[in-house]
Amino acid sequence: MGIDEDILDRQKRIGNWQQEPISKSNVLVVGAGALGNEVVKSLLQLGVEKITLIDYDIVVNANLNRCVFFSLDDAKNKRLKAQVVSEKGMELFASAKIVPIIKKVEELEEDFFSKFDVAFSCLDNLNARLHLNANCYGKTPLIDGGTTGFLGKVQVVGKESSCIECAISKRDYKHLWEKYSCVGEVLDFIDPKMPAISTTNSIIAALQVNEFLKLRMDSLVKENNLVGKYLLYDGRRNEFKIFAVEKRKDCPVH
Numbered sequence: 001m002g003i004d005e006d007i008l009d010r011q012k013r014i015g016n017w018q019q020e021p022i023s024k025s026n027v028l029v030v031g032a033g034a035l036g037n038e039v040v041k042s043l044l045q046l047g048v049e050k051i052t053l054i055d056y057d058i059v060v061n062a063n064l065n066r067c068v069f070f071s072l073d074d075a076k077n078k079r080l081k082a083q084v085v086s087e088k089g090m091e092l093f094a095s096a097k098i099v100p101i102i103k104k105v106e107e108l109e110e111d112f113f114s115k116f117d118v119a120f121s122c123l124d125n126l127n128a129r130l131h132l133n134a135n136c137y138g139k140t141p142l143i144d145g146g147t148t149g150f151l152g153k154v155q156v157v158g159k160e161s162s163c164i165e166c167a168i169s170k171r172d173y174k175h176l177w178e179k180y181s182c183v184g185e186v187l188d189f190i191d192p193k194m195p196a197i198s199t200t201n202s203i204i205a206a207l208q209v210n211e212f213l214k215l216r217m218d219s220l221v222k223e224n225n226l227v228g229k230y231l232l233y234d235g236r237r238n239e240f241k242i243f244a245v246e247k248r249k250d251c252p253v254h
């Protein structure tokens with residue numbers, strides 16, 4: 001194949017790039033909203049061939065400022081988010097298989113989650129996040145993203161690391177975020193009607209997928225990943241802060 005014929009040629013030029021574990025990954029994406037759209041887009045561009053996408057919701061006009069796969073027609077026809085992303089994603093990348101599941105993540109059984117190599121949490125509410133966290137823990141690494149306005153977070157939960165619940169239950173964490181207090185409780189990212197823009201959304205989704213690469217490629221330095229850590233991004237100040245999340249002994253998940 002000529003150098004301009006192979007879709008993945010340019011990324012294979014990165015030193016020690018391992019395409020096989022990327023292409024063959026079996027990936028779960030929970031949430032087909034703003035982060036879910038961007039995460040799926042980036043996974044497809046990286047050559048991931050097997051994605052399962054969970055979302056029960058329909059497209060509305062207010063999604064269109066940050067969801068690359070949605071159109072006015074999708075909103076007008078009240079189309080299901082997971083269905084639209086799957087169809088359009090496979091149209092663009094013929095070698096990929098995206099399976100939409102039209103359910104709430106809380107409706108899925110525990111053993112459903114163990115068949116994936118990596119899970120992405122692209123959710124907008126805490127209950128669903130905690131359900132996913134509890135069901136993936138010890139089985140499937142989880143990459144969680146969240147945004148509100150110019151702020152975003154990424155947290156990676158490894159098989160034995162601290163988890164989402166370790167971080168959100170720790171109220172004394174708050175003092176670390178004093179400078180962010182003007183925007184209120186940033187950590188939980190729980191209100192689906194939070195302010196949201198495409199720039200923050202793209203950055204956080206890209207960081208999530210970049211962590212996926214570190215989990216899947218042996219050639220990348222493990223010490224530099226976000227497993228057991230919490231990254232906070234502030235787009236107004238161009239700041240990235242990374243905190244280690246303590247594994248709480250009294251965490252109900254482990």
Ligand SMILES: [Zn+2]
Nearest residue numbers: 163165166251
């Ligand atoms: Zn925990």
